[in-house]
Amino acid sequence: xxxVEGDAGRRIPAWVEWVLTIAVGVGIALLVRAFxxxxxxxxxxxxxxxxxxxxxxxxxxxxxxGSSPQRGDVVTFVDPTDGSTTLIKRVVAVGGQTVDLRDGxxxxxxxxxxxxxxxxxxxxxxxxxASTLQGPIVYPYTVPEGCVWVMGDNRTNSLDSRYFGxxxxxxxxxKACVIFWPPDDFVTL
Numbered sequence: 001x002x003x004v005e006g007d008a009g010r011r012i013p014a015w016v017e018w019v020l021t022i023a024v025g026v027g028i029a030l031l032v033r034a035f036x037x038x039x040x041x042x043x044x045x046x047x048x049x050x051x052x053x054x055x056x057x058x059x060x061x062x063x064x065x066g067s068s069p070q071r072g073d074v075v076t077f078v079d080p081t082d083g084s085t086t087l088i089k090r091v092v093a094v095g096g097q098t099v100d101l102r103d104g105x106x107x108x109x110x111x112x113x114x115x116x117x118x119x120x121x122x123x124x125x126x127x128x129x130a131s132t133l134q135g136p137i138v139y140p141y142t143v144p145e146g147c148v149w150v151m152g153d154n155r156t157n158s159l160d161s162r163y164f165g166x167x168x169x170x171x172x173x174x175k176a177c178v179i180f181w182p183p184d185d186f187v188t189l
Contacts, residue, residue, distance in 0.1 A: 035061060038174060040076060040088065046152035046160070047088060050074070050117050050189070056181035057088065057189070059174025068169055069094065069148050071108070074176040074189045077150070080164040081130045088176060089150035089160050090117070093143050095169075100140040101125050101162075106151070107140075121155040130164040137162060148172070 037060045045053045051074075059076045069075050069091045079085040093099045093108045100107040104122025106115065115123075129136045143149045147166035152158025161167065176189045 046154050046158035048154040050153045055179045055185050057176050058178045060177045061174045063175045075172050076174045078171040089152050091148045092151045093149040095145035098140045098142045099149050117153045123155045126162045
């Protein structure tokens with residue numbers, strides 16, 4: 001029986017092998033999290049019924065390396081009012097499209113959206129706005145190029161683009177692809 005030895009017949013100590021294995025594992029995990037996928041814990045009910053408070057969602061980062069978010073995508077992004085927080089919402093419109101809220105219905109380019117994921121909750125303008133804006137959003141609103149308009153599926157309990165305005169695509173960090181925890185809520189998005 002032969003054993004693998006280092007240069008000149010010296011064997012690498014077991015503790016060094018363990019340290020190297022752990023360091024490589026941590027390095028790979030950090031690279032995956034930075035460039036491929038990242039888990040998120042959902043702290044609020046703004047995406048109910050699609051995503052429940054307390055669910056864990058996996059956001060993949062590869063899709064948007066070569067393309068931009070599309071209407072209907074569920075995305076994570078940096079909160080425009082607090083750069084240390086990540087939010088998750090659904091893209092309702094993209095740059096150049098016009099959003100209007102009429103009688104509780106969302107219109108994009110004068111076409112009423114079919115939004116079964118809201119379970120019939122109405123979509124009204126909010127009566128308050130973020131301090132980062134000059135004033136309330138005025139409808140119809142044309143989304144600036146390079147931005148997306150995002151809304152929570154729980155329209156009556158979500159601070160979203162109606163509150164903080166359009167979100168720059170550069171602040172979108174991932175496309176939510178699966179709810180992986182708890183197992184009873186497992187679903188692809």
